[in-house]
Amino acid sequence: xxxxxxxxxxxxxxxxxxxxxxxxxxxxxxxxxxxxxxxxxxxxxxxxxxxxxxxxxxxxxxxxxxxxxxxxxxxxxxxxxxxxxxxxxxxxxxxxxxxxxxxxxxxxxxxxxxxxxxxxxxxxxxxxxxxxxxxxxxxxxxxxxxxxxxxxxxxxxxxxxxxxxxxxxxxxxxxxxxxxxxxxxxxxxxxxxxxxxxxxxxxxxxxxxxxxxxxxxxxxxxxxxxxxxxxxxxxxxxxxxxxxxx
Amino acid sequence: xxxxxxxxxxxxxxxxxxxxxxxxxxxxxxxxxxxxxxxxxxxxxxxxxxxxxxxxxxxxxxxxxxxxxxxxxxxxxxxxxxxxxxxxxxxxxxxxxxxxxxxxxxxxxxxxxxxxxxxxxxxxxxxxxxxxxxxxxxxxxxxxxxxxxxxxxxxxxxxxxxxxxxxxxxxxxxxxxxxxxxxxxxxxxxxxxxxxxxxxxxxxxxxxxxxxxxxxxxxxxxxxxxxxxxxxxxxxxxxxxxxxxxxxxxxxxxxxxxxxxxxxxxxxxxxxxxxxxxxxxxxxxxxxxxxxxxxxxxxxxxxxxxxxxxxxxxxxxxxxxxxx
Amino acid sequence: xxxxxxxxxxxxxxxxxxxxxxxxxxxxxxxxxxxxxxxxxxxxxxxxxxxxxxxxxxxxxxxxxxxxxxxxxxxxxxxxxxxxxxxxxxxxxxxxxxxxxxxxxxxxxxxxxxxxxxxxxxxxxxxxxxxxxxxxxxxxxxxxxxxxxxxxxxxxxxxxxxxxxxxxxxxxxxxxxxxxxxxxxxxxxxxxxxxxxxxxxxxxxxxxxxxxxxxxxxxxxxxxxxxxxxxxxxxxxxxxxxxxxxxxxxxxxxxxxxxxxxxxxxxxxxxxxxxxxxxxxxxxxxxxxxxxxxxxxxxxxx
Numbered sequence: 001x002x003x004x005x006x007x008x009x010x011x012x013x014x015x016x017x018x019x020x021x022x023x024x025x026x027x028x029x030x031x032x033x034x035x036x037x038x039x040x041x042x043x044x045x046x047x048x049x050x051x052x053x054x055x056x057x058x059x060x061x062x063x064x065x066x067x068x069x070x071x072x073x074x075x076x077x078x079x080x081x082x083x084x085x086x087x088x089x090x091x092x093x094x095x096x097x098x099x100x101x102x103x104x105x106x107x108x109x110x111x112x113x114x115x116x117x118x119x120x121x122x123x124x125x126x127x128x129x130x131x132x133x134x135x136x137x138x139x140x141x142x143x144x145x146x147x148x149x150x151x152x153x154x155x156x157x158x159x160x161x162x163x164x165x166x167x168x169x170x171x172x173x174x175x176x177x178x179x180x181x182x183x184x185x186x187x188x189x190x191x192x193x194x195x196x197x198x199x200x201x202x203x204x205x206x207x208x209x210x211x212x213x214x215x216x217x218x219x220x221x222x223x224x225x226x227x228x229x230x231x232x233x234x235x236x237x238x239x240x241x242x243x244x245x246x
Numbered sequence: 247x248x249x250x251x252x253x254x255x256x257x258x259x260x261x262x263x264x265x266x267x268x269x270x271x272x273x274x275x276x277x278x279x280x281x282x283x284x285x286x287x288x289x290x291x292x293x294x295x296x297x298x299x300x301x302x303x304x305x306x307x308x309x310x311x312x313x314x315x316x317x318x319x320x321x322x323x324x325x326x327x328x329x330x331x332x333x334x335x336x337x338x339x340x341x342x343x344x345x346x347x348x349x350x351x352x353x354x355x356x357x358x359x360x361x362x363x364x365x366x367x368x369x370x371x372x373x374x375x376x377x378x379x380x381x382x383x384x385x386x387x388x389x390x391x392x393x394x395x396x397x398x399x400x401x402x403x404x405x406x407x408x409x410x411x412x413x414x415x416x417x418x419x420x421x422x423x424x425x426x427x428x429x430x431x432x433x434x435x436x437x438x439x440x441x442x443x444x445x446x447x448x449x450x451x452x453x454x455x456x457x458x459x460x461x462x463x464x465x466x467x468x469x470x471x472x473x474x475x476x477x478x479x480x481x482x483x484x485x486x487x488x489x490x491x492x493x494x495x496x497x498x499x500x501x502x503x504x505x506x507x508x509x510x511x512x513x514x515x516x517x518x519x520x521x522x523x524x525x526x527x528x529x530x531x532x533x534x535x536x537x538x539x540x541x542x543x544x545x546x547x548x549x550x551x552x553x554x555x556x557x558x559x560x561x562x563x564x565x566x567x568x569x570x
Numbered sequence: 571x572x573x574x575x576x577x578x579x580x581x582x583x584x585x586x587x588x589x590x591x592x593x594x595x596x597x598x599x600x601x602x603x604x605x606x607x608x609x610x611x612x613x614x615x616x617x618x619x620x621x622x623x624x625x626x627x628x629x630x631x632x633x634x635x636x637x638x639x640x641x642x643x644x645x646x647x648x649x650x651x652x653x654x655x656x657x658x659x660x661x662x663x664x665x666x667x668x669x670x671x672x673x674x675x676x677x678x679x680x681x682x683x684x685x686x687x688x689x690x691x692x693x694x695x696x697x698x699x700x701x702x703x704x705x706x707x708x709x710x711x712x713x714x715x716x717x718x719x720x721x722x723x724x725x726x727x728x729x730x731x732x733x734x735x736x737x738x739x740x741x742x743x744x745x746x747x748x749x750x751x752x753x754x755x756x757x758x759x760x761x762x763x764x765x766x767x768x769x770x771x772x773x774x775x776x777x778x779x780x781x782x783x784x785x786x787x788x789x790x791x792x793x794x795x796x797x798x799x800x801x802x803x804x805x806x807x808x809x810x811x812x813x814x815x816x817x818x819x820x821x822x823x824x825x826x827x828x829x830x831x832x833x834x835x836x837x838x839x840x841x842x843x844x845x846x847x848x849x850x851x852x853x854x855x856x857x858x859x860x861x862x863x864x865x866x867x868x869x870x871x872x
Contacts, residue, residue, distance in 0.1 A: 054765055056761050075764075075769075076761075076764040077763075077765075077766075077768055080765065080767040081767060085765075086765045087765075088761070088762060091759055091762060094754070094762065096820075097754055097755070104748070104751060105748070105751040105752065105755055106767070108748045108751070108768075109767040152766065283678065285678045285681055285682060287685060340860050340861065344864050346677065346678045346681075347602055347677070347681050348815070350603060351603055351811045352856065352857075352860065354605075354808065355808050355852070355853040355857075356853075358849055359849070362846070362849050365846070366844075366846045366847065482685075482686075482689050485682070485685070486686075489682075527700065527701065531693045531694070531696040531697040532693070532694075532697050533693075534689060534690075534693035534696075535691075535693035536690075537689070537690075538687065538688070538689035538690025538691070538693060539686075539690045540686075541690075542667055542683045542687045542690065545671070545682050545683045545686065546667055546670050546671060
């Protein structure tokens with residue numbers, strides 16, 4: 001048990017089918033205000049792990065503690081009210097609804113009196129979205145969609161924000177912009193946990209890193225210590241870029 | 247003594263013929279649902295197509311309706327299978343590329359429209375009066391009910407057994423294995439280059455053709471048909487037969503047909519013997535409700551069975567692999 | 571051809587439209603074609619009939635029509651109660667059957683179960699009420715001239731208005747309210763909805779209730795305009811599905827527009843070919859949509 005940790009995942013076993021776990025007893029901790037990255041090769045179970053923390057994949061064993069509460073058995077839609085927000089990788093916005101409707105839906109969790117204020121705050125923080133209020137979210141570009149996904153999660157003022165591969169499908173320039181946004185968000189006190197395939201960008205942003213292989217913890221450490229570590233590169237053989245032109 | 251046995255014997259063989267013919271429809275449905283996972287809500291329509299086509303091909307000249315071809319019975323039966331199979335191909339080609347329930351809705355529509363045409367296109371189908379004097383196999387024996395029923399039973403039994411054996415072999419053949427693979431894990435099957443649409447269409451057409459054949463055989467056994475023989479109740483009975491018998495296998499289809507047909511017949515006899523005439527319609531409605539409940543309950547409690555559950559696992563592994 | 575066909579078409583369309591709106595909602599949000607929807611219509615009509623009879627017997631004068639209508643307070647109260655009862659029936663069906671099947675089996679199993687359930691409900695209704703046609707009121711209504719060679723009874727006009735208002739309300743619910751957004755979210759992406767804090771199970775229950783209530787309204791309207799019989803809902807299934815698919819599954823205005831197309835088409839068919847052929851129109855419309863544009867007028871690609 002990790003004192004001072006906002007999010008504490010202990011020996012979690014999870015998978016879509018009870019007999020076929022994908023996460024095999026992984027543990028992850030994130031302290032208040034930290035950025036923690038989950039890295040690992042394809043099939044490592046990082047995505048499944050983060051979905052399990054969000055409650056979208058059933059957990060067969062282990063514990064999920066958040067801000068002192070045990071979330072392990074809590075239905076997914078209640079977790080966000082506890083302050084744990086999640087932006088999935090693909091299909092992370094409602095494409096058939098307008099940008100505005102996407103935000104209003106998210107605002108449903110905020111007390112009525114504060115709703116308009118929170119929505120306005122998101123438009124302030126993401127001016128691009130404000131310009132395209134009426135546009136169907138499905139028509140947004142990849143980068144704007146990612147911003148909308150983040151805005152939807154931030155709207156409820158979460159204590160922690162979890163993201164599944166926020167860089168997926170984005171050009172290097174856009175990845176920079178998104179990750180700069182994430183740094184801003186951390187600066188405002190929100191804890192961030194992200195799963196990333198783009199190890200270089202993740203290592204540049206994160207404070208601490210977990211490396212998962214086949215659903216288990218393989219390595220854990222300060223991001224600064226792991227930058228340029230050849231072990232990371234070897235894990236990604238045949239995978240994604242680690243050292244390419246910035 | 248012989249006289250006492252004849253009545254029940256005639257009836258028993260009649261019962262068996264009907265059970266076997268229902269079993270044949272069920273076999274066709276099993277090809278569509280059990281092997282291919284397609285939901286045909288308009289079974290009665292395809293049976294009706296077979297019955298009417300065969301009747302129209304084989305009956306002599308008649309003022310009441312189109313026809314007068316007087317082809318031999320076997321031509322009628324072939325025509326029935328081809329017609330029903332043909333309509334199945336049309337429906338399948340239209341809907342198989344779309345979501346699964348569009349096929350259900352379209353087949354439902356087919357049954358409605360077939361019923362509509364049968365009832366109203368007087369010149370074509372004889373309207374509400376239907377078509378009579380359909381040539382019966384072994385017509386000469388019709389004077390003796392026992393002999394007639396027994397000989398026809400033999401004929402039907404031979405045909406249905408032959409089809410059963412053929413279907414079993416088909417299921418184990420390469421074609422059948424592709425269907426099974428598609429049923430369990432479509433992505434894997436497509437990866438080895440099998441086009442799902444083509445196989446499904448073939449299976450759907452085969453099932454439809456069998457239904458049409460069964461309709462034709464029944465028409466010729468009884469000798470007359472009318473639109474009211476092919477209402478949604480029939481579709482419903484056949485589905486109950488397949489689900490109760492254990493969907494997914496041919497033997498189950500035949501067994502279910504026999505069991506449900508027996509339940510239907512016995513309850514029918516009980517209603518007409520025990521229930522006062524004024525309430526017979528209500529009792530019949532209750533019987534229908536009971537089978538509806540049975541059907542719904544079976545789907546919840548005992549769904550597709552082994553194959554269905556395995557499919558679920560395969561699909562989720564594929565999903566998990568794709569995400570991380 | 572008499573211009574009266576326009577009135578017939580509009581009424582027909584409104585009637586199909588009320589049901590089609592319910593179908594398009596449940597189809598898009600629950601994810602399957604519910605064959606029992608027809609029985610919600612039938613059940614709703616019979617429930618209203620029974621309750622209206624009781625209310626009229628208990629409260630003198632409530633059975634009499636309001637003004638020129640043959641619809642009285644008894645029927646209005648009865649319709650409201652019946653809508654609640656039908657919503658209850660829909661919820662019960664969901665609890666008994668569909669909740670158990672959802673997520674655990676292929677979606678087509680739910681269609682199959684709904685088919686079985688539809689048979690059971692229809693047969694039970696026939697058991698209780700017999701198959702003799704029934705009517706809400708024996709009062710004969712005189713059609714009043716509207717100009718341009720058109721005429722309509724007060725009932726017909728009132729019902730057209732009510733249907734229109736209901737459909738507009740549903741559309742506003744879906745597009746402007748939080749529950750409507752939740753419904754659209756669940757329709758598109760249930761896991762994302764969950765992650766956004768939407769109680770998916772509660773939303774599904776709401777959709778069932780709403781669908782049931784709308785179906786009941788449809789049944790009462792049909793009962794008033796034509797008659798009440800056990801097959802009334804079942805016979806509407808094909809036009810309902812055709813209208814919903816024509817309009818694009820998930821689109822309320824689309825479903826209503828599709829229903830109008832089919833309604834007017836049926837009225838034309840009755841004039842040109844005879845009443846017995848009206849059911850063929852829905853089938854032709856269905857085939858045409860599936861051939862040309864399966865996503866429907868307003869829908870996404872399936």
